[in-house]
Amino acid sequence: MAVSLKDIARRAGVSQATVSNVVNGYRPVGEATRAKVQQAIDELGYTPNLSARHLRRGRTGIIALAIPELNNPYFAELADAAIRTATRRGYTLLLDYTDGDRDKELLVADGFRSQIIDGLILSAVHLDRADIMTRTSETPMVLVGEAIYGAPYDHIVIDNLAASHAAVRHLVALGRRRIAFIGAHIEANRAPSLLRLRGYTEALSAAGLPFDPELTVTTSGFRRGDGAAGMRELLRLPQPPDAVFAFNDLIALGAIRALYEHGLRVPEDVAVIGIDDVEEGRFSIPTLTTISPDKEMIGRLAVEKLLDRVEGRPTNPPTELQPPFRLVIRESAPAA
Structure with a gap:
């Protein structure tokens, strides 16, 4: 009974x-x-009976998280945090995969699944503010990541400039003077890459180091192979770098592999630092020094902000929230 x-x-x-x-x-x-x-x-x-409860309130009890990459550990860890938060709140989280394709991102943002979801968390790659401002869907949405700024939606994003400053300051403190950046993107307006590159150049200037365009490597993607190819390009220079700041951990891990293949030691010959603090970097040889965003908080805040909108609770106007980050010092760029 x-x-x-x-x-x-x-x-x-x-x-x-x-x-x-x-x-x-x-x-x-x-x-x-x-x-x-x-x-x-x-x-x-x-x-x-969660399904009956949601139906009584005119909802499905399902929200979606749209991500650009399935094989990037950062998004897997972010999704894990979001799923656990949604479950605690009595919702099911549907994972949507856009492959970083602009048309797919537009389709998702404009309510492609609006009949079955109550709200959307979107991590876009190609969309900008103009794309979001022309959105016709009334499905509540929260933005995650660095691609879109100034839109009337809650936005969860780390301070990329500050994170880049922290990474480069650490390398400078180690006495490195030819610090390269791997991960400038072929699409010059890609916001995450642009912000991290800007932070890199600002930190060099603050340290009194010149910006050498030869030490900035453009990549077509942000995976291990892109990092390895970028590192090989740098090693062909008459004066290779003595440190690398990588756009993310996957690029950093690829760079370490290329250095190993060339008989160079990390960190003795070249120090390496990334961003994301993915689990793989804690077990690589050497272990990876990285900027660690609070992925647990990012996933939790994204779901909580979205459900506040979905459930119509009194909320503040849409706002930008910046979860903290920290520098995690490991073997690839140990403390001086």
Whole structure:
């Protein structure tokens, strides 16, 4: 026989309205009362019918996270955090894959799955503010990543300039003077690459080091092979670099592989630092020094902000939120 809210209220010695508030998270409930209700729920084996609850409110209980890459560990870790947060809130998270394709991103942003999702978290690569401003879908949306700024949507993004400054400052503190950047993109307006390159040049200037365009390598992608190819290009210079700041950890790991193939030592000959703090960098040889964004917070904030919009709770106007990052010093660029 199905357990009802009335059964729980009788067992806990509280009103049915109080049980409803606990189960649905409508209003704050005192810890002692919440504990009594939760004990009754556990004893009676009550399981809420989430599908029915969402349907009663005119929702599906499904949200989507659209990402540009499936084989990039950064997005896998971000998705993991988002899925766990959505589950805690009683929602199912659908993973959508755009392959960084502009047409697919436009399709997703403009409500391609609006009949089955209550809201969208979008990590775009090619879209800009103008694309988002012409969006016709009314499905709530939260933006993640660096591609779009100034749109009227909540936006979760790390401070790329500050992160790049921190990486280059660390290399300068190690006494490195020919610091290269791998990961400038062939599309000059790609915001993440542009911001990290700008941070790199600003940090060089602040350290009194000249900007040498030969030390900036343009790549077509942001994977290990792109990093290896970029490093080989740098090693052909009359004066190769003594340090590398990579657009992300995958490029950094590819660069380390190319240095190994050329008989060079990391960090003795060339220090290497990346951004993302993917798990692979903690087990590479050498382990990878990196800028670590708080991916757990990024995923959690994205889901929480989206569900605030979906559920119509009083919220502030759309805002840009910047989760923190930290420099994680490992073997590829150890402390001086």
